[in-house]
Amino acid sequence: MALRRNTAARSIGSAVAAGLALMRVSFARGADRRRLEQLLTELVQQLALMTEEIHRANLTQYYRLIADQNDRKLDDPTLAEASSTLGGLSDARRRQMIFANQQYGSLVLAHRVGVIGWDELLGHLRVLCINSVFAEYWDRTVDHRRSLPPDSVEAKIGATVDVMMEELAEEPDEWWVVGSVPGSEPEPEPPAHG
Incomplete structure (x- = not known):
């Protein structure tokens, strides 16, 4: 550093x-x-x-802060409950949802800072989407994603995961090809100026 x-x-x-x-x-x-x-x-x-x-360093630092908070929530169920917007979950299931969110967030960060490209991101997301805990997390957080600006990188990645989930529901045995929409890569983020 x-x-x-x-x-x-x-x-x-x-x-x-x-x-x-x-x-x-x-x-x-x-x-x-x-x-x-x-x-x-x-x-x-x-x-x-x-x-x-x-900009990439600031973004990484922001995600590091979020990951630290998530780690605390994973260790202390009362903190997890205080910050969760998902109702009707056991402490163990809430921890799983937090961890699923953290996995997804790590992939989004890796793509946003240029560690992994679009095709590699799709590959990781395909594997993540076949996980039942992630599938439940994704379904439970649909309203969270609706609050994202539609032109944001995260909203575009989320829309791609939505397509993957729909395709998985139709053809679960062909998980390795879901979400391969040509030209669906979001535009790179503009550099921060200020």
Whole structure:
């Protein structure tokens, strides 16, 4: 983690130094001007990459906080009950639902930060969908997903899982091919700016 911060700090320092150099010679002409434009383009590209990396790091940290809370809920049934919106569950079943949510969330995170691509995500989701606990979790949380913005990555992944669940209900013996909708990959998230 410290290495990532140091690399980012060096990149930011390099970008600032390049920006200051550009400001000092803003009235350059000809070849100097083209070189300055090239440096400015490179600077903007570095800043965009750093912004994306910071966004992925923030997203990972957010999921880490959620996972820590879920771990506490798994250890303490009173905390699980206090945060659950699913009624009529035994303590053991509530823990299973929390764990199913955590498995799904981990896959979504892995895709969002670029650890796994769309096809690999579909493969993991296919396996997860054949699990009866996950199937119950998915059915019980349909209203939760309705609150997601329809154009969000998570809503699009959820819609894909909905298709998988429907196809599994029709052809349970062909679980390895459900959800293979061509061109169904959600658009990548735009980089965070700010």
